[in-house]
Structures are given as structure tokens and as C-alpha cells.
Amino acid sequence: MKKVRTRIVSIWLPRLSIERWEKLSQGSDDAPDPDARIVLTVEGPHGTLVHAPNDAAAITGARAGQRLTDARALDPALAAIPCDLEGDAALMGRLARWATRWSPAVEQDGRDALRLDVSGAAHLFGGEKAMLDDIEARLAAMGLTARTAIADTPLAAWALAHFSREGSGQESGRGELSGSAQAPPRTKEERRIASAALARALAPLPVAALRLPANVVTTLGRLGLKTVASLSGIERRSLARRFRTQDNPLDALDRALGRAPEPIDPQRVKLLPHALLRLKEPVTDPEAAAQALDLLVPDLARKLEGERLGLRCLSLTGYRLDGSVARIEARTALPSRETPHLKRLLAEKTASMDPEFGFDAFMLLADAVEPLDPAQDALDGGEPDGVAVGRLVDRIATRLGPQAVTRPRHRASHMPERASGWASAIADKAEEKPAPLQAPRPERLLDTPEAISVLYATPEGLPRRFVWRRAVHDIKKVEGPERIAPEWWREYRPARLRDYYRVEDQAGRRYWIFREGLFGDGRGGDPAWYIHGLFG
Amino acid sequence: MIASRVEDRLSIAAGDLPRAAELAAAGDVVRPHEPPPDGDAGVGLRVPRPASPTLVETFATHPRDAGWTRFLAAQLPRGKPLLWVQERMAILEAGRIHPPGLEELGLLDIIHVAVPDTPRLLWTMEEGLRCPGLGGVIGEAWGEHARLDFTATRRLAFASEQHGVACWLMRLGAGAANLSGARWRWRVESRPSAPNPYNPRAPGATRLMLDLFRARGRAPGTWEWADEEGPDQDRLDLAAAPVDRAVGEIEPRQRRRA
Numbered sequence: 001m002k003k004v005r006t007r008i009v010s011i012w013l014p015r016l017s018i019e020r021w022e023k024l025s026q027g028s029d030d031a032p033d034p035d036a037r038i039v040l041t042v043e044g045p046h047g048t049l050v051h052a053p054n055d056a057a058a059i060t061g062a063r064a065g066q067r068l069t070d071a072r073a074l075d076p077a078l079a080a081i082p083c084d085l086e087g088d089a090a091l092m093g094r095l096a097r098w099a100t101r102w103s104p105a106v107e108q109d110g111r112d113a114l115r116l117d118v119s120g121a122a123h124l125f126g127g128e129k130a131m132l133d134d135i136e137a138r139l140a141a142m143g144l145t146a147r148t149a150i151a152d153t154p155l156a157a158w159a160l161a162h163f164s165r166e167g168s169g170q171e172s173g174r175g176e177l178s179g180s181a182q183a184p185p186r187t188k189e190e191r192r193i194a195s196a197a198l199a200r201a202l203a204p205l206p207v208a209a210l211r212l213p214a215n216v217v218t219t220l221g222r223l224g225l226k227t228v229a230s231l232s233g234i235e236r237r238s239l240a241r242r243f244r245t246q247d248n249p250l251d252a253l254d255r256a257l258g259r260a261p262e263p264i265d266p267q268r269v270k271l272l273p274h275a276l277l278r279l280k281e282p283v284t285d286p287e288a289a290a291q292a293l294d295l296l297v298p299d300l301a302r303k304l305e306g307e308r309l310g311l312r313c314l315s316l317t318g319y320r321l322d323g324s325v326a327r328i329e330a331r332t333a334l335p336s337r338e339t340p341h342l343k344r345l346l347a348e349k350t351a352s353m354d355p356e357f358g359f360d361a362f363m364l365l366a367d368a369v370e371p372l373d374p375a376q377d378a379l380d381g382g383e384p385d386g387v388a389v390g391r392l393v394d395r396i397a398t399r400l401g402p403q404a405v406t407r408p409r410h411r412a413s414h415m416p417e418r419a420s421g422w423a424s425a426i427a428d429k430a431e432e433k434p435a436p437l438q439a440p441r442p443e444r445l446l447d448t449p450e451a452i453s454v455l456y457a458t459p460e461g462l463p464r465r466f467v468w469r470r471a472v473h474d475i476k477k478v479e480g481p482e483r484i485a486p487e488w489w490r491e492y493r494p495a496r497l498r499d500y501y502r503v504e505d506q507a508g509r510r511y512w513i514f515r516e517g518l519f520g521d522g523r524g525g526d527p528a529w530y531i532h533g534l535f536g
Numbered sequence: 537m538i539a540s541r542v543e544d545r546l547s548i549a550a551g552d553l554p555r556a557a558e559l560a561a562a563g564d565v566v567r568p569h570e571p572p573p574d575g576d577a578g579v580g581l582r583v584p585r586p587a588s589p590t591l592v593e594t595f596a597t598h599p600r601d602a603g604w605t606r607f608l609a610a611q612l613p614r615g616k617p618l619l620w621v622q623e624r625m626a627i628l629e630a631g632r633i634h635p636p637g638l639e640e641l642g643l644l645d646i647i648h649v650a651v652p653d654t655p656r657l658l659w660t661m662e663e664g665l666r667c668p669g670l671g672g673v674i675g676e677a678w679g680e681h682a683r684l685d686f687t688a689t690r691r692l693a694f695a696s697e698q699h700g701v702a703c704w705l706m707r708l709g710a711g712a713a714n715l716s717g718a719r720w721r722w723r724v725e726s727r728p729s730a731p732n733p734y735n736p737r738a739p740g741a742t743r744l745m746l747d748l749f750r751a752r753g754r755a756p757g758t759w760e761w762a763d764e765e766g767p768d769q770d771r772l773d774l775a776a777a778p779v780d781r782a783v784g785e786i787e788p789r790q791r792r793r794a
Contacts, residue, residue, distance in 0.1 A: 385669030389617055389647070392667040396649055396660055406648045408635035420635050425647055443605040443638055444631035462737075469600075476728065479738035504739040508726035509601045534631050536605030536641075536742060 007128070009116040010157035011099070011135060012147045016112045017088050018052040021081070023143050037075055040083035041068055051083040088112075101319045101361050102131065104274055113161070115154055122150075124278070142323045155256040156198055159209035159228075164201075195257050202256060203229035210252035220249060228253065273309065274365040275299035282321045282358030289318055289326075289350035289362065296364035297343045310335025310372025316346055318353050319361040326353040330398050331426050334390035335370040341391055345398045393425045402426045414484050416445065416532065439482050440502065442512045442533030449530035452513065456529075459519040463501055466513065468531050473505035481515075494523045502535060510535035583746060583759055585611050586720055589672075589702035590752075591693035593718035596725075599678075599709035600630055603726035606742050606763045608674070608704060609641035616671030617645040619664040624652050625678035626708050645671075654681035658688050665695040665703055672702040679709050690717025713749070721750040730762055 013019075017040050037057040039050045050071050053062035060075040072078050092108055099106045102125065105117035118131065125131035132148045139146040149160035202209065205228050207220045219242065225231055236250050243249065254260035275296040285291075293316065304311060315329035330345040353359075397405045406422035413419045420441075455465040462478050480501035488495070496517035504510045512533035517523055586592065592611075596604050612618065620633055627650060635646065651657045657675050664673040673696075677684055689705065696703040705718065713721060725745045732740035742763040748756050 385616070388667050388669035392619070392663060392670070393647065395663055400649065400651060400656065400660070404650050406650075408646060408648070410635070416634075416636075422648060440640065441636040442602070442631075442634055443609075443641070444602050445634035445637075446631045447627065477732075477737060477739040479732075479735065502739060504729055506728075507598070507601070508728040508743065509598065509603065510726070510729070510739055510742075533634060533637075534600065534602035535739075536602045536607075536609070536637075 006117070006119045006152055007122060007150055008152070008154045008157045009102070009118050009132070009135070009148060009150045010109065010154070010161040011114040011116070011139070012158075012161040013092075013095075013112050013139070013144055014147060015052065015145045016091070017083050017085075018054050019144055020088060020091055021052075021084070022054065036079060037062070037077060038079045038081060039068070039071060041080045042083050042085065048080065051085075085111075095323075097317075098319065098323055098325055099135075100317070100363065102135065104272065104363070104365070109154075109158065113158065115157070118150070138323060151201070152198060153256055153258045154262055155211060155252065156202060156258075158211060159202060159205055159256060163205040163209040195259070198257055199232070202253075203227065203232070207231065207249060210249055210256060212249055212252055213247055216243060216247045216249065219243075225249075228256075272366055273300060273303045273307065273311070273369060274363055275303065276364075277362040279360050279362075282360040284355045284358045286351070286353075286355060288355060288359055289316065289328075289353045290347055292316070292318075292359075292362040293343055293346055293350065293364070296362060297346075298339050300364050300366060301337045301339045301342065304337040304366065304369070304372075308371060308373055309366070309369040310337050311342075311366035311369050313366070313368035314342060314346065315365050315367050316350070316353075317363045317365065318355070318359040319363070320355070321357045321360055324356070326355075326359075328353060329367065330394070331402060332390070333393040333397075333426050334387060335372040336391075336394075337372060341394070345394055348398055397424075397426050414487060416441065416484075417449075418487075420445070440535075442510075443536040444534040446532055446534075449514070449532045452529050452531050454513070454515070454529040456515075460499075463503060463513065463515075463529070466503075466529065466531070468511075473503075473509075473511070475503045476506055477504040478502070484514075496521065496523050496527070500532070583607075583610075583761055584748070584751070584754055584757075586702075587753075589696055589700050590719045591689065591696050591703045591705060591717070592720040592722065593689065593705045593707060593716055594722040594724055595707045595710055595713060597723060598725070601724075601726050602630065603742060603744050604706070604724040605638075606641065607722075607724055607744055607746065607761060608706075609638070609643055610763070611704075612643060612674075613671045613702065614642055616669065617647055618643065618671050619647050619649065619660075619667075619673045621649045621651055621657055621660045621664070621673070621675045623654060623657050623676055623678045624650065626676040626706075629678065630676075630708055654678075655683050658683065658692070661692060661703065661705070662695050665692065665699055665701045668699060668701065670701050672704065674704045674706065676706040676708055677710070680711060680714065684714075686715045686717050688717075693717045693719055718750070719752040720748070723747040723749060727760065 021040055035056055036054075037060055038054045039057050039062050040052045041048045042051040043049070044067075046067075048068040050062050050064055050066045050068055052064055053071075057071075057075070057078060060078075062071040062075065062078060068078075068080055088111070092112065092114070096106050096108050096114055099114055099116060103116045103118045103121050107115050109115040122128045122131050125134055128150050132150060135148050136146050147161050149157050149164065151157040151160055206226060207228060207230075208217045209228060212220075220226070220231075223242075225234070231249055231253055234250065239248060239250055251260060255262055277292050277296055296316070300311075311332065312335055313329060313331050315327055318326040320326065328346060328349040330342075330349070332341075332345070336342065393405050402424050405425045407425045409421045409423040411419055411421055450468065452466045452468045454463045454467075456463040460481075462480075463475055465472065465474050467473070478501055480503075481499035482501075484498045484500060486495035486497055498514040498516055500512060500514040502510065503513055511531055512535060513529060513531045515527045515529050517527040519527065594604055594608070596602075622632065632650075633646070633648060638646065649660050651660055654677055657677055661673050661675040664670055692703055692705065695701075707713075713723070724747075727743040727745050729743055730740040732738040744761045744763075746759040746761050748758070750756060
């Protein structure tokens with residue numbers, strides 16, 4: 001397989017906070033005067049800091065990172081509004097999901113930037129320049145200023161997006177675009193040229209573009225090393241004494257130029273199997289999602305078969321024109337890659353995907369995969385029983401919700417309602433614990449014990465008669481009590497013990513009732529009675 | 537489990553033994569752990585059940601009478617998972633099924649589905665019936681929903697027969713039996729339990745009044761059914777005290793062999 005040249009796109013949203021705030025405040029009734037000088041602020045360790053000034057405030061001298069008092073000294077009329085950093089982060093999260101339309105490998109890069117691995121994908125969008133134009137145009141349509149760059153390494157892309165100057169030609173603002181070569185440089189000579197082109201693009205940038213800590217940038221400035229170009233002639237040994245290993249600007253330069261690997265990339269996830277469908281025109285047909293499934297599911301199933309994987313969780317994402325996404329997902333009890341089954345699971349939900357202004361792309365993603373070797377059919381040619389039951393569980397869970405389909409799960413506990421729990425049948429089968437040896441238990445249990453009024457011989461006599469749901473039951477036969485003490489290691493202290501009785505009324509119907517507490521146990525007033533179950 | 541017939545709609549004469557035995561044999565499957573029928577008229581007749589999987593509809597005469605659970609458990613197949621579907625109202629009114637209680641009856645592998653209403657109950661049951669890996673489908677319907685009509689039950693019956701998965705439709709809180717496509721229809725009511733041999737005040741073995749008011753291929757009838765294995769399964773009966781024989785006493789035959 002031909003190795004594809006790594007290409008990383010960095011998207012920087014320099015005015016994310018203020019643009020989001022302006023967009024939100026426009027909608028409200030008290031929309032601010034556009035000429036008002038406003039800054040968004042955050043609390044720093046030494047007082048309030050300016051986080052983002054609006055245009056009017058920027059003209060009067062407010063800068064991000066400045067102290068609010070300093071900014072007010074320049075412009076006393078400055079209005080300060082606390083910044084909603086969590087809201088910004090949520091928006092970035094949404095944008096990161098949305099950006100999967102260009103490449104599934106998207107990660108958030110700091111507070112206000114995204115990083116996309118578009119290796120071998122740019123030609124799908126008409127080349128690298130067209131793709132960057134597309135990204136900026138779509139973000140601009142959302143009211144967000146974006147600066148994008150593409151380069152061979154994440155650090156170089158980040159540097160070019162953040163520091164290449166606006167006015168100095170479109171190309172430099174975009175990093176070093178390679179017009180022709182999607183193919184990686186093969187010979188040593190080609191590699192050298194690719195590296196040299198990147199070095200030329202980075203050369204005029206300030207040293208801060210190498211993502212160095214602030215104190216390192218200051219030190220370099222004092223040494224007179226202000227641009228990346230000035231670093232190139234420096235001997236490594238002469239800088240080694242001044243900087244810690246991880247801060248060495250020459251190492252950072254090596255990483256930017258791709259001579260050294262990026263040391264850690266913790267957020268990078270393994271590419272999950274997916275199938276992508278891009279539409280030439282946005283479609284508003286409500287059937288579009290269902291039709292897209294017909295194309296995508298076989299495609300995904302083929303990919304899964306190639307890797308001998310089966311999926312446990314599947315999602316279909318529709319990318320709308322306005323940057324929002326619609327997403328449906330389905331889970332399976334057993335790993336599966338069978339086309340009709342998967343199609344059927346999602347087809348039920350496609351109706352909930354509202355096209356609004358129209359979808360222009362669909363992606364089918366296997367969110368969770370497990371190894372699945374080709375299985376043998378049963379002897380009679382059908383599928384094995386376990387598989388059939390797993391499919392049934394999937395279908396019901398898709399229709400009624402995963403919490404509706406359950407299997408019994410035992411827990412080691414004395415309390416009846418805790419000892420017999422239910423676990424979702426979709427989830428992995430929990431290890432079955434044997435039920436502890438115990439007295440007869442009812443066949444049916446009320447989800448919550450219901451209070452009943454009981455006639456009984458105080459203080460601890462047998463019950464004679466009870467009223468449940470307005471019906472009087474005369475107790476003819478009774479067996480008990482079975483005393484169940486509260487689990488003191490789990491419940492708080494006033495929990496009371498329970499005395500369970502198995503009773504039979506005049507009609508022969510059998511119930512499980514209990515008295516909670518004893519007279520004078522110091523945990524509340526008189527004991528209360530409850531009904532908890534029905535015996536067969 | 538022993539069922540004793542107390543009334544027969546076809547009014548078989550008490551002495552008509554061959555006919556009664558034939559009826560008993562027709563639809564009955566004898567499980568290995570059951571004692572063989574003693575053949576006595578009226579006593580020891582097994583409760584009949586369909587020879588092949590089909591839809592069996594059972595009415596509980598009182599909504600909060602869970603006695604039918606034991607009758608149902610006696611008829612359910614073992615070894616394959618069961619799909620047990622409960623409507624929301626059935627859960628609220630008569631409780632959710634409780635695995636420890638069912639495990640005592642030998643029902644271990646259960647997939648439980650809680651559905652909000654009768655139409656979705658029917659959908660879920662039908663999906664289950666199409667799945668050959670299931671041992672049976674049990675659906676608990678509450679009240680008389682308009683969708684629970686002849687067509688719906690007939691669909692269930694056909695699906696059950698076509699795919700060979702047995703289906704039990706439990707009707708809780710329903711009034712009079714309406715028109716139904718079920719091949720077998722029972723009405724079940726609890727009776728005061730049998731005397732408990734160890735504690736006169738405690739409930740004993742479950743006793744049920746079973747009324748088979750519609751059955752395909754056999755005569756309807758009424759039974760009183762007692763779950764003899766009931767609450768005494770794990771009791772240890774005391775053996776008679778050992779008594780020494782007289783010294784030197786030898787059986788005559790043994791002496792001859794020696």
C-alpha cells in the first residue's frame with residue numbers, strides 16, 4: 001500500500017468568544033449598541049483579565065491578556081462582561097464533531113483551535129486550497145472568523161494558522177500548499193525539498209510560533225533570536241545549556257519541520273471504520289437518510305469484513321448546510337456486520353433526522369467494534385440460536401430504547417429489591433453471581449413497596465387483615481416473619497429492619513408483606529407496613 | 537403436579553375410563569420428573585396442553601392474583617431463553633416479574649421487556665415469535681385495549697405456529713373474554729391453598745381453579761390443580777429411627793447360602 005503523505009489542517013478561531021457572545025446577544029432583547037466598547041473578562045490569579053475585546057474596544061487599546069484595570073485606564077467607559085468559557089468549550093466540541101465532514105480524525109487543539117488529519121483526503125474536496133476555502137467559508141457562514149493552514153506537521157500547521165501575517169499574500173496565510181503532490185516524497189532529494197519549502201514558510205514567523213512557553217520566548221528575545229529563521233543557524237550545543245530539554249527551541253523546530261516526531265499525541269484515536277457519502281447538492285427530502293443508508297451500510301460492512309471486525313455501536317450522522325448535525329445511533333448485543341440487520345436497526349430511526357435546510361453529507365461510523373471472525377452457520381443452514389436472540393434484542397432495543405430490554409442480574413445483597421436487579425440486555429453480559437440460598441421469594445415484585453394498613457397484634461404479632469388499594473384482605477394463613485436487617489454498611493443509620501410475612505387471603509391469593517421497624521427501636525414512630533410482592 | 541378433574545363440559549360419565557384416558561393422552565406430554573399417571577378416573581389426569589406450539593390465552597380472574605404464574609411455569613419449556621413482555625400497567629398493578637421467585641420454578645434464562653402500551657406489546661411479541669432461538673414468548677396485557685382484537689390474536693397464533701415458538705398471552709384486569717384467535721383459552725383463579733403439612737397456619741401448596749373454555753382438538757373442561765411440589769421441595773423428611781436387630785438373627789435364605 002502506498003504511504004500517503006501526512007497533511008494536517010489547523011483551524012484557529014481567533015475571535016471565538018467575542019463572536020459567540022455577539023451572536024447570542026443579538027438575539028436577545030437588550031442587544032448592545034454596536035459602538036459600545038465591551039470586553040469579555042476572565043478571572044486571573046492577580047485580578048480580572050481581558051479575555052476578548054470587541055472591535056470598538058480593540059480600537060481604544062484593549063487587548064486580550066491585559067488586566068482589566070489597565071484597559072480601564074485607557075478607556076474608562078469600557079464595559080466588562082464575564083466570559084462564558086464553558087459555553088465556548090461546548091461550541092468547540094460541537095465544531096469538532098461537525099468538522100468530521102472533512103476528516104474523521106479531528107481533535108481539539110487547545111481552547112480555540114482544531115486539528116484535522118486530512119492525509120490523502122484533500123482531493124475529495126477539490127485540492128488543499130479549495131478545502132481550506134471551504135472550511136473558512138462554512139465557518140464564516142456561521143459567523144466565525146477562522147484562520148486555517150495546512151502543513152506536514154501539526155506544529156507547523158498550528159504555527160502557520162496563528163502567526164502567518166494576513167496581508168502578506170494568500171499563500172503564506174495558508175501555510176505551504178502543495179499543489180500537485182499528494183504522493184509522499186520518495187527520494188532523499190525530494191524529502192529535502194519538501195522540508196526546505198516548509199522551512200521557508202516558517203522562517204519569517206516569530207519564535208512564539210513554535211509553541212514555546214512564554215519564558216522561553218522572552219529568553220530568546222533577549223538573545224536577539226526573534227524569528228524562526230534566526231534559529232536555523234544556531235548550533236545545538238550552544239542553546240542546550242540555556243533551556244530545559246522539553247523547551248529547547250531547536251527541538252521544537254525539528255518537530256515543526258517533521259525531522260523529529262511529535263512526542264505525544266494523546267488524543268489521537270485509531271481511525272474507526274466509517275463510510276462517507278458526500279452529496280453534490282444539499283437534499284431536503286426526508287427520505288434522504290434512509291436512501292443514504294442503502295449506500296453506506298454495504299460499504300461499511302465490506303470494510304468491517306476486511307478487518308474481521310463486528311460493530312457493537314453504529315451511528316449515522318447527517319451534516320446539514322448550516323453546520324449543525326443530526327445523529328442517530330443503534331447498539332447491538334452481539335458484534336455484527338450483517339447488512340440487512342444493521343440497515344434495519346437504523347432505518348427505524350431515520351425519520352427523526354430532520355433535514356431542515358438540507359443535508360450535504362452523511363457519515364456512517366462504527367463507534368465501537370469488536371473482533372468478529374466469520375461464523376459458521378448452524379447445521380440446518382440457519383443461524384445459531386444465540387445470534388438470533390441477539391438480533392431480536394437489538395431490534396427491540398432500537399424500537400423501545402435500550403433500557404426496556406433487560407436480563408436478570410443478581411447482586412450479593414439481602415434486600416430483595418437490590419438482590420434481584422435487571423441489567424440492559426444490550427450491555428455486556430455481567431458475570432453471573434449465584435443467588436444466595438434463601439427463603440421462598442415471590443414470582444412478582446412491586447417496583448416500589450406500597451404502604452398498606454394492617455390489623456395486627458401489637459407489638460410483633462401476626463397480621464390479621466390488610467387494606468391494599470382500597471380492597472380489604474382477610475388473612476387466612478400466614479407464614480413468617482423472615483427478618484431482613486438493613487445493610488448498615490450501605491444505608492444511613494435510621495434504616496429499619498423488615499419482617500417479611502407470606503400471607504394468604506380469603507380468596508387464596510398470596511402476598512408478600514413486611515413490617516418496617518419495631519416498636520421502640522428508636523428509629524422513627526410506629527412501624528409501617530408495606531406490600532412488596534405477589535406469590536404464585 | 538396432579539390435576540383432578542371436577543367437572544367436564546362434555547359430561548363424560550364417571551365410569552367412562554377409556555374416553556378420559558384418551559383425552560388425557562391426546563395433548564399431554566409427560567415430563568420425566570413427573571410420576572406416571574395412576575390411571576384412576578378423575579384423579580391423576582394431567583392438565584392438557586397443546587401438542588405443538590401455538591397461542592394460549594390465559595385470563596387471570598383477579599388482576600392481583602398471581603397464582604397463574606405457577607401454572608404457566610409448569611407448562612413452559614426449559615433450556616432456551618424466554619421472552620417475557622410486560623405492559624407498563626401490568627407492572628404497576630401486579631408487579632414486575634421477580635427472577636429469584638421464577639428461578640425456584642426453574643425459569644432461569646429470561647429476557648424481560650417493559651413496553652408502554654398494548655400495541656407495542658403486540659409488536660414485541662410478534663418480533664419474538666419470529667426468533668427461532670427462543671423457547672417461548674409470554675406477554676402480559678392489561679385491560680381490554682381496542683387493538684387486542686381477533687385480528688391481533690390471530691396474527692400471534694399464526695406467527696407462533698409458523699415459527700414453532702410457543703406463545704402465552706396473559707390477560708390481566710380484563711373483563712369478559714372477547715373474540716380471540718387463540719387456539720387455547722384458559723381462565724385461572726386461585727383457591728385456598730392445600731394444608732401445609734408442617735405448619736397448620738402457613739400457606740401450603742398452591743391450588744388453582746383452571747377453566748379451559750376453548751381448546752382446539754379437545755374438549756373444554758375444568759380442573760382443580762395443585763402444585764404439589766410447592767413449598768416443600770427443600771425440606772428434609774426425617775427417616776425412621778434405626779432399630780437393632782436381635783443378636784444372631786439371620787434370614788433363613790442367607791443361612792442356607794452360607
